[in-house]
Amino acid sequence: MKNFDNFNDYDRKENLHFDSQTVHGALGHDPFSGAVSFPIYQAATFRHRGLFESTGFDYSRLQNPTRQELERTMAILERGERAFAFTSGQAANAAVFDLLNPGDEVVLCDDIYGGTFRLGDSPLRKQNLTFTYVDMCDPANVEKAISAKTKMLFLETPTNPMMKVADISKIAEIAHAHGLIFVVDNTLMSPYFQKPLTLGADIVVHSGTKFIGGHHDVLAGIVVLKDKEYIDQIQKHLITYGSQLAPQDAWLLIRGLKTLHLRMERHSENAMKIANWLRTQDKVKKVYYAGFEDSQGYDIMKKQCTGFGGMLSFAVESADMVKKILKRVDLIYFAESLGGPETLITYPMTQTHESIPAEIRDALGITDCLLRLSAGLENADDLIADLDQAING
Numbered sequence: 514m515k516n517f518d519n520f521n522d523y524d525r526k527e528n529l530h531f532d533s534q535t536v537h538g539a540l541g542h543d544p545f546s547g548a549v550s551f552p553i554y555q556a557a558t559f560r561h562r563g564l565f566e567s568t569g570f571d572y573s574r575l576q577n578p579t580r581q582e583l584e585r586t587m588a589i590l591e592r593g594e595r596a597f598a599f600t601s602g603q604a605a606n607a608a609v610f611d612l613l614n615p616g617d618e619v620v621l622c623d624d625i626y627g628g629t630f631r632l633g634d635s636p637l638r639k640q641n642l643t644f645t646y647v648d649m650c651d652p653a654n655v656e657k658a659i660s661a662k663t664k665m666l667f668l669e670t671p672t673n674p675m676m677k678v679a680d681i682s683k684i685a686e687i688a689h690a691h692g693l694i695f696v697v698d699n700t701l702m703s704p705y706f707q708k709p710l711t712l713g714a715d716i717v718v719h720s721g722t723k724f725i726g727g728h729h730d731v732l733a734g735i736v737v738l739k740d741k742e743y744i745d746q747i748q749k750h751l752i753t754y755g756s757q758l759a760p761q762d763a764w765l766l767i768r769g770l771k772t773l774h775l776r777m778e779r780h781s782e783n784a785m786k787i788a789n790w791l792r793t794q795d796k797v798k799k800v801y802y803a804g805f806e807d808s809q810g811y812d813i814m815k816k817q818c819t820g821f822g823g824m825l826s827f828a829v830e831s832a833d834m835v836k837k838i839l840k841r842v843d844l845i846y847f848a849e850s851l852g853g854p855e856t857l858i859t860y861p862m863t864q865t866h867e868s869i870p871a872e873i874r875d876a877l878g879i880t881d882c883l884l885r886l887s888a889g890l891e892n893a894d895d896l897i898a899d900l901d902q903a904i905n906g
């Protein structure tokens with residue numbers, strides 16, 4: 514029986530399936546009242562019983578019970594030792610790059626989220642860090658790119674927006690043979706479909722704004738780690754820079770996680786139906802979806818993931834056609850972001866990937882004809898009907 518006044522009386526629920534772990538979290542309930550919705554501990558500071566008699570919570574920049582519940586739950590779901598929750602995915606990535614020293618190099622996948630590119634392009638360049646981009650679909654490219662200065666490999670798989678797939682285990686082998694830190698941005702898959710730490714990654718990052726929060730109502734970032742050395746450094750970064758998630762927002766993520774497994778299944782099912790329909794349309798020139806059997810990384814997806822996710826991109830015949838679609842979509846919202854209940858259509862060229870120089874975008878295929886879609890939780894037939902009237906109407 515649980516000791517009802519102890520925040521440390523939690524277990525990792527290793528005997529439970531993933532979908533029970535999402536629902537029950539770490540402690541699950543409030544240890545004081547038994548409340549089954551973990552309370553929002555909206556407190557900046559905590560009273561001490563006496564000298565050296567802390568409750569374990571001193572000041573919310575250091576510890577907060579609600580944030581701790583979220584962080585413990587994320588560590589369980591991603592199979593890490595420790596997780597930290599940040600104000601945004603950008604803040605989480607900035608903390609990870611803070612593990613590096615001036616003069617170090619990071620090798621990243623070429624089709625990277627625009628905000629991650631922006632971090633390397635300005636603030637971190639000032640610290641004399643080099644960001645090098647390679648196509649990680651072929652591990653040989655990674656091996657070739659590594660120099661004496663390289664200290665970290667950073668991967669998104671599938672990538673956003675081109676849905677390129679890389680083999681996490683193979684890149685982990687390369688990283689460890691060279692003594693490099695291997696980071697995977699797992700935002701698009703969530704731990705429900707892909708657990709990079711079990712495949713050899715050292716660190717997982719998330720924009721918690723997306724599938725983890727799951728409702729388009731909160732900004733958040735998550736870092737999950739295995740090694741004590743990096744855990745200590747990320748904790749120090751968080752305490753020093755003060756970029757930790759606020760209790761209300763942590764609660765929204767705890768709530769989001771309770772339905773992660775159900776949502777991911779529907780996102781994926783809808784994306785598959787929409788991707789298959791788009792492929793039959795004359796005005797659609799190419800569809801990028803990691804769940805197509807003839808797609809570049811299908812075999813790797815089958816090996817390292819348990820589903821294909823809710824994201825796809827497609828190219829239409831002209832920029833005018835893009836304009837028309839974005840004006841006509843109705844049920845589907847023309848908006849930046851992904852991973853929530855409402856299906857969103859995004860124009861990467863002017864939105865998510867605007868920071869990336871035009872020549873790099875063109876080489877990747879992020880042209881003025883490319884649209885990205887985050888399949889939501891609506892009925893797929895309604896979504897297809899909306900796309901049909903927007904494309905063909």
Ligand SMILES: Cc1ncc(COP(=O)(O)O)c(C=O)c1O
Pocket residue numbers: 601602603604626628669673698700701719720721722732733734850865
């Ligand atoms: C793959 C990926 N990583 C990181 C981020 C940054 O996250 P945030 O917007 O929460 O700062 C995003 C945002 O779109 C993203 O798509």
